[in-house]
Amino acid sequence: MAQNLNQIDIGQSGGAYLSDTSVFAPPTGKIVTAIYILDSATKFDKLLSPTADALYYAGTSVTSTAAGNGTNADKIPTTTTFPVGTWIYGRYNVVQLGGGSVFLYFSEE
Numbered sequence: 001m002a003q004n005l006n007q008i009d010i011g012q013s014g015g016a017y018l019s020d021t022s023v024f025a026p027p028t029g030k031i032v033t034a035i036y037i038l039d040s041a042t043k044f045d046k047l048l049s050p051t052a053d054a055l056y057y058a059g060t061s062v063t064s065t066a067a068g069n070g071t072n073a074d075k076i077p078t079t080t081t082f083p084v085g086t087w088i089y090g091r092y093n094v095v096q097l098g099g100g101s102v103f104l105y106f107s108e109e
Helices: 002-010
Strands: 015-018 030-037 043-048 087-092 094-099 102-108
Touching: 043 087, 094 102
Parallel strands: none
Antiparallel strands: 015 102, 030 087, 030 102, 043 094
């Protein structure tokens, strides 16, 4: 993961601007590793990680177990809005906004 964070710091793997409610999937061979919130009305209908990773990230779906996101972990409710300037880090292959706008930053899968 450290290599991925280096890549997003300097933007080597690209990114995208998202401001509609269509389902977004990153380009082939890429994964969304950082999301920057641009609008105070930003909320997520879907923020999902690939299940094949066997790693768990905060999102709109969680595995609330000791082997997953942790016991009593909560999913991000689709009604939750995020303040402008918030960064969300993880590995996401599906992003769908319920409102607002974001910059998405990619890393290699």
